[in-house]
Amino acid sequence: xxxxxxxxxxxxxxxxxxxxxxxxxxxxxxxxxxxxxxxxxxxxxxxxxxxxxxxxxxxxxxxxxxxxxxxxxxxxxxxxxxxxxxxxxxxxxxxxxxxxxxxxxxxxxxxxxxxxxxxxxxxxxxxxxxxxxxxxxxxxxxxxxxxxxxxxxxxxxxxxxxxxxxxxxxxxxxxxxxxxxxxxxxxxxxxxxxxxxxxxxxxxxxxxxxxxxxxxxxxxxxxxxxxxxxxxxxxxxxxxxxxxxxxxxxxxxxxxxxxxxxxxxxxxxxxxxxxxxxxxxx
Numbered sequence: 001x002x003x004x005x006x007x008x009x010x011x012x013x014x015x016x017x018x019x020x021x022x023x024x025x026x027x028x029x030x031x032x033x034x035x036x037x038x039x040x041x042x043x044x045x046x047x048x049x050x051x052x053x054x055x056x057x058x059x060x061x062x063x064x065x066x067x068x069x070x071x072x073x074x075x076x077x078x079x080x081x082x083x084x085x086x087x088x089x090x091x092x093x094x095x096x097x098x099x100x101x102x103x104x105x106x107x108x109x110x111x112x113x114x115x116x117x118x119x120x121x122x123x124x125x126x127x128x129x130x131x132x133x134x135x136x137x138x139x140x141x142x143x144x145x146x147x148x149x150x151x152x153x154x155x156x157x158x159x160x161x162x163x164x165x166x167x168x169x170x171x172x173x174x175x176x177x178x179x180x181x182x183x184x185x186x187x188x189x190x191x192x193x194x195x196x197x198x199x200x201x202x203x204x205x206x207x208x209x210x211x212x213x214x215x216x217x218x219x220x221x222x223x224x225x226x227x228x229x230x231x232x233x234x235x236x237x238x239x240x241x242x243x244x245x246x247x248x249x250x251x252x253x254x255x256x257x258x259x260x261x262x263x264x265x266x267x268x269x270x271x272x273x274x275x276x277x278x279x280x281x282x
Contacts, residue, residue: 003135006031012072013038016062021131025123026085027116032128033058034136035068039075046142046167046280047132048273050080051124051158053149054183055102058082061148064262070273076280077138081128083150085117098183099190105178106154107202109191118191121202125158125165144276146170148265149228153178156204156218156239163214167279170219170272172265173226176239177205183233205235208242218243218250219275221268223258 006018014037023030039045048071050061061067061080071078084104090113093100104120133140144167147155152174159169178184179199188199200206220236228234236252243250258264 003131011035011068014040014068014072016068018058018062023085023123023127025119025127028085028088030085030123031058031082033062033080034132035062035071035076035078036136037072037075037077040077040137044137044139045075045077046144046276047129047136047138047140048076048078048276048280049124049128049143049145049155050078051106051145051147051151051154052080052083053147053151054083055097056083056151057102060262064266065269066266067269067273070270074273074277074281076273076277077132077136079128079132081124084120088117090114090117099186103150103187105150105184105187105191105202106157107188107191110198111191111193114191120154121157124154125162142167142280144168144280146172146272146276147174148172149234149260150175150183152176152220153204157202157207159216159218160204160207160211161201163212163216166216167282168217168219168276170221170275172221172268172272173223173229173234173260174204174220174236174239175234177203177235179203179206180238181233181235205239205242208239208246208248211246211248213246213248216248217275217279218248219272220250220252221264221272222252222254223260223264224254224256225258226260226264228260
């Protein structure tokens with residue numbers, strides 16, 4: 001699979017790069033960012049995948065979160081894909097900010113209009129890791145996943161649907177129970193159809209209930225002043241209750257005064273990198 005390098009910038013001794021490739025799963029050109037720490041010059045490093053939220057591209061995380069120093073110090077290759085296919089000329093793809101372009105929701109669509117391109121779940125769990133493993137100095141046995149908002153939902157479902165595949169998972173303000181929130185209902189009905197029983201396969205709160213129990217430590221940070229928390233879009237209490245019932249360890253930190261923005265992410269990103277390094281470098 002041919003990769004085209006778009007940019008490369010030295011950062012904390014490593015290199016922040018952006019590439020473009022033709023995606024088989026999504027049937028379009030896709031960009032992703034990859035940070036190669038200094039350690040990657042001499043040995044294979046663990047891979048940590050970041051999944052971004054609504055409206056984001058691969059750029060938001062790499063320019064706003066301030067993750068590079070911690071990734072450099074812990075020797076982690078960090079990969080940040082885009083959040084949806086782009087330019088597919090699907091009717092309605094650019095009509096709203098929370099559905100279509102920039103809002104792939106990390107599902108494999110089954111509805112006719114979307115199923116050819118909107119396969120972000122298979123892209124981030126299969127195609128992209130295969131691409132990274134083949135082209136960069138990473139250890140395929142050591143990978144983890146984290147994300148924000150829609151991407152926090154993505155990170156949780158990727159880990160819960162693939163026991164043992166990811167060494168660790170964390171999230172910032174994740175959409176924890178999408179079948180019950182306005183964002184989730186809109187996205188799932190559009191991509192997956194009106195049969196709500198099919199939605200549960202992409203809902204972290206429902207997936208936890210049937211999780212087979214492979215060891216998984218979950219870290220979640222949530223801003224207490226997050227407008228989307230107050231609006232009932234995130235529903236972390238439902239997820240925590242399900243984890244507690246299944247005795248799955250989750251550290252949930254409600255952060256006083258913080259909102260949903262990258263200022264919040266930047267404040268706690270080092271904690272999350274450390275959380276993953278603990279498992280990836282074990």
